[in-house]
Amino acid sequence: MTLAETQAWLYQAITSGERPTPEDLELCLADGPALSAREGVAVYASMYLARLIDALREAFPNLARFLGEETFAALAEDYLGRHPSEHHDIGRAGRLLPAFLRKHPDPERPDLADLAELEWTRQQVFFAAAAPQLGTEAFARLDPEELARSRLLLSPALQILRLDHAVAPLWRHLEHGEPPDSPLVVSSPLAIWRRGAEVFHCPLPLDEVAALERAASGGSLAQICEAFAEREDPSAAAHGAIASWMAEGWVTGLERSPAPTDLASPD
Amino acid sequence: MAFHRLDLGHGLGLRTKHFAQFESGPSPVDWVEVVTENFMAEGGRPIAVLESVRRDTPVVLHGVSLSIGSTDPLSERYLDDLARLVARIQPAMVTDHLCWGTWQGRYVHDLLPLPYTEEALVHVAARVAAVQERLGRQVLLENPSTYLAYRGSTMSEWEFLAELAARADCGILLDVNNVYVSAHNLGFDPLEYLDGIPPDRVGQLHLAGHSDKGKYLLDTHDAPVSEPVWELYRETLRRLGRVPTLIEWDDRIPPLPELVAESRRAASIEAEELTPALRRAAP
Numbered sequence: 133m134t135l136a137e138t139q140a141w142l143y144q145a146i147t148s149g150e151r152p153t154p155e156d157l158e159l160c161l162a163d164g165p166a167l168s169a170r171e172g173v174a175v176y177a178s179m180y181l182a183r184l185i186d187a188l189r190e191a192f193p194n195l196a197r198f199l200g201e202e203t204f205a206a207l208a209e210d211y212l213g214r215h216p217s218e219h220h221d222i223g224r225a226g227r228l229l230p231a232f233l234r235k236h237p238d239p240e241r242p243d244l245a246d247l248a249e250l251e252w253t254r255q256q257v258f259f260a261a262a263a264p265q266l267g268t269e270a271f272a273r274l275d276p277e278e279l280a281r282s283r284l285l286l287s288p289a290l291q292i293l294r295l296d297h298a299v300a301p302l303w304r305h306l307e308h309g310e311p312p313d314s315p316l317v318v319s320s321p322l323a324i325w326r327r328g329a330e331v332f333h334c335p336l337p338l339d340e341v342a343a344l345e346r347a348a349s350g351g352s353l354a355q356i357c358e359a360f361a362e363r364e365d366p367s368a369a370a371h372g373a374i375a376s377w378m379a380e381g382w383v384t385g386l387e388r389s390p391a392p393t394d395l396a397s398p399d
Numbered sequence: 400m401a402f403h404r405l406d407l408g409h410g411l412g413l414r415t416k417h418f419a420q421f422e423s424g425p426s427p428v429d430w431v432e433v434v435t436e437n438f439m440a441e442g443g444r445p446i447a448v449l450e451s452v453r454r455d456t457p458v459v460l461h462g463v464s465l466s467i468g469s470t471d472p473l474s475e476r477y478l479d480d481l482a483r484l485v486a487r488i489q490p491a492m493v494t495d496h497l498c499w500g501t502w503q504g505r506y507v508h509d510l511l512p513l514p515y516t517e518e519a520l521v522h523v524a525a526r527v528a529a530v531q532e533r534l535g536r537q538v539l540l541e542n543p544s545t546y547l548a549y550r551g552s553t554m555s556e557w558e559f560l561a562e563l564a565a566r567a568d569c570g571i572l573l574d575v576n577n578v579y580v581s582a583h584n585l586g587f588d589p590l591e592y593l594d595g596i597p598p599d600r601v602g603q604l605h606l607a608g609h610s611d612k613g614k615y616l617l618d619t620h621d622a623p624v625s626e627p628v629w630e631l632y633r634e635t636l637r638r639l640g641r642v643p644t645l646i647e648w649d650d651r652i653p654p655l656p657e658l659v660a661e662s663r664r665a666a667s668i669e670a671e672e673l674t675p676a677l678r679r680a681a682p
């Protein structure tokens with residue numbers, strides 16, 4: 133057997149869950165004094181699954197708590213059978229688990245895909261790049277017109293999730309070892325962010341989500357503030373929201389845009 | 400072609416459980432090793448801690464996913480991440496394993512042994528050279544612990560490793576526990592293994608605990624170094640002299656003082672074995 137043929141065969145023998153035939157074993161491997169060829173392959177096969185299931189449990193601790201050890205392991209095995217790890221970091225093996233749960237939902241707990249999405253996003257935020265927090269003094273340096281044209285730069289360690297179920301309470305109950313609530317279908321946007329080394333999440337009003345999405349897509353401060361137009365006092369609501377973004381470290385920069393006249397052609 | 404062994408002393412694996420202690424005071428050991436892939440993310444606490452620790456303590460990057468023996472092409476994404484981390488941390492050494500762990504872009508996340516053949520040797524030597532060219536530095540490859548043997552192997556693991564180091568001009572990370580585990584499982588003499596390793600190519604030693612599974616030994620890194628492995632460490636030092644030595648402990652990790660005690664035991668064995676004979680003989 134060539135090196136490539138050997139690796140193709142052993143990969144299948146270790147990951148497929150099927151016992152290799154005696155003829156294939158005989159062709160490729162020799163029995164050892166401690167382990168037969170079959171037992172040697174079995175050692176690697178059992179470690180393959182155990183290691184990946186551990187990694188998934190680490191990425192989705194509350195999903196694993198909710199399902200219990202056996203059911204979570206069965207889900208993980210099913211998932212890995214369809215989505216083997218394709219990244220050198222084993223911590224990324226669960227990247228497609230939320231989508232997998234959406235495609236194969238538990239009829240009694242359709243909120244588990246959202247729970248998985250929340251846990252996966254928390255992990256991404258934990259490892260996101262660090263960026264310096266912008267101080268409020270940056271605003272004071274600009275005149276009101278310049279400020280209205282300026283754009284906010286958001287932290288890479290901030291993500292907004294639009295989910296279909298209220299999973300923040302479910303996550304909290306599981307985190308604290310409390311019994312989970314029944315699934316609650318409600319549009320539930322969440323902000324997930326890191327401050328220092330700790331990850332937080334909280335629900336957000338829909339207009340604030342729209343404001344953050346405008347900021348993320350390069351909207352001006354004036355356009356960001358317009359997202360609060362339906363509020364009783366839009367100006368105070370926008371000011372309050374942006375002040376809280378600053379305090380939480382969600383804003384990392386203020387990008388000045390040139391005035392319309394600055395864009396005129398020199399001729 | 401040459402390999403230069405650094406004189407780093409005795410180190411420990413830097414693990415999450417001990418981050419706070421490494422952050423709050425001087426390192427209790429001469430150097431630390433980290434699992435490369437756990438520090439490749441752009442941000443978060445692990446890389447922040449590592450950047451803080453490396454200011455005063457040499458760091459070794461120890462990878463598990465290079466898959467140097469795979470017949471897949473070398474992963475550009477992996478090499479990009481590795482090169483970025485090497486530039487960021489400026490490690491004392493960059494190490495990985497003599498193994499393969501991917502097939503058609505899929506990761507087994509294990510250190511699978513290679514058949515020790517001329518075909519594999521040519522293949523791996525070319526890939527080591529490519530990695531070293533990419534990183535602009537030598538790498539060291541570690542012998543894996545092994546639970547199976549290929550019928551087609553035409554040379555021993557130590558012959559393969561020695562020849563690979565010469566052809567690819569790379570270093571060897573000799574894991575003494577892995578020699579012991581594989582010798583038990585595959586039935587070779589661990590002293591013959593040590594005798595076959597070229598001393599001038601060895602840049603680091605690993606010591607770790609294993610589990611006795613009855614029929615075989617499993618490299619679990621979840622226990623103290625066993626007495627037979629300490630004995631094999633003595634034999635290794637007699638052949639190789641002073642080599643930077645690391646205690647690996649990755650599962651059921653004990654409090655830091657217990658790990659430091661293991662590292663100090665390695666240091667005192669080294670002192671016993673390498674003290675000049677005349678001074679040892681004095682009454």
